[in-house]
Amino acid sequence: MSNVKELLDAGVHFGHQTRRWNPKMREFIFEARNGIHIIDLVKTASQIETAAEFLKGIVSKGGKVLLVGTKKQAQATIMETAEATGQPYVCERWLGGMMTNLNTIKRSIKRMLELEAMESDGKMAEFVMQEQSMLRRELSRLHLRLNGIRDLSAKPDAIIIIDIKREHNALAEARRLRVPIVAIVDTNTDPTLVEYPIAGNDDAIRSIKAVLGAVTQPMIEARAAYEATAAKLKAEAEAKAAKQEKASAEAEDAKAEAKATPAPAEVKAPAKAAPIPVEAPVATEVTPAAEAPARNASAEEAKDAIAELKKLDKNKDGKLTEDELRAPETPAEPAKA
Known part of the structure; x- marks a missing residue:
């Protein structure tokens, strides 16, 4: 929790005149003194702690918090705080449609x-x-x-406003886009218009600086942690990418080397000689018609041989002449009827 004494020394407890108060700020007012409302700083310290925790969570995830304060008392503090936290800011004039x-x-x-x-x-x-x-x-x-x-480049994740009565355009755009609002609310404003109100004096330079310093200090720490983590992740990603690139290059080299090396000649087995086809013997079929002349010729030859033998016998016994021996035997003529 913020130091109440520091807030007291910075004059955060001074509100507006009692006749200018907003009844919705009743719960944050400690008392009225000399026609001026005194703000309860214990509640203010609790609100600062809640808002700081919320903003720290946003910055720790890399979110953007827009700081807005165009009144003279807030301009320098807004710029310094924005530079320290690395967040965008508006300190001159809110242009309509900025969000x-x-x-x-x-x-x-x-x-x-x-x-x-x-x-x-x-x-x-x-x-x-x-x-x-x-x-x-x-x-x-x-x-x-x-x-x-x-x-x-996009709408912010949260917005810090100094004096929501003066920065009503920024307040309206943030509410329209449902951007969470952290704001210093004085006794003359409506605290229900913002999600994280911080009751305090929004007109004094010291008060604005004290509240912003208490709210944004955790943001600075969260930003440093986020950047360290982001740098570590980036280094790991680069190392992984370099390793993959190296592995890919080695694979390409191995592939190229394999293509350049000639493959060993393939030894082929000798071809087997084709078997020579053996033609089956063609069986010659002898028909009965072809056998008949052959049988007749054999019978005639046998008859001639028998006739020759008879002639030889006659020559021995009957003493045939040489002309009879040479003359072929003629068959006997059939008797005429």
């Missing part, structure tokens, strides 16, 4: 960055003096209003 019409604001931011690049590169010096003067005035105006939110 609800963010796309238009982004175009203006893009124009500001283009003009800054022209000036840093020396391209702005190429224009005539009158055009240079116009461009520099435009850059100065954009820088004054948009420099604090140049890195705000």
Whole structure:
């Protein structure tokens, strides 16, 4: 819990005149003294602790918290706190639609960055003096209003407002977009309009600095822890990517080496000689018609042989002449009827 004595020394307990109070602030008022309401700092310290824990949770996850305070008493403190916590801020003038019409604001931011690049590169010096003067005035105006939110690419995760009566436009846009609001609420404001009200003096520089310092100190610690974790994760991711790249390169080299090495010649088995086909003997079938002439010829030859034998016998016994021996035997003529 914040030190109540420090809050007391900073004048956080001074409220507005009793006639200007808002009845909804009754529970946060300790007493009325000399026509001025005195704020209960014990309750303020408890509210600071609750708001600080909430903001710490947002920053620890890498969220964005927009700081808004355009009154003179708050401008310097808002800028210092935003730079210490690394958060966006608005300390000059709240442009209508800064959250609800963010796309238009982004175009203006893009124009500001283009003009800054022209000036840093020396391209702005190429224009005539009158055009240079116009461009520099435009850059100065954009820088004054948009420099604090140049890195705000989406609606913030939370918003801190100093004096919600003065910053009613920022309050309305935050409520419309349902952005959680942390605000210093004085005795003349409605604390029910914000999710995390902090009862306190919103008109004194010391009071604003004390409350913002107590609220944002945990944010600074959370941001440091988040950045350390993010850096560690990034280093691990880079190491993993490098390892995978190395493994991929080694695989490619091995593949290329395998392609370059000739494959051993394949020994083929000798081909087996094809077996020579053996034709089956064709059986010649002898028909009875073909057998008949052969049988007749054999019978005639047998008859001739028998006749020759008979002639030889006659020559021995009957003493045939040489002409009879040479003359073939003629068959006997059949008797005529």
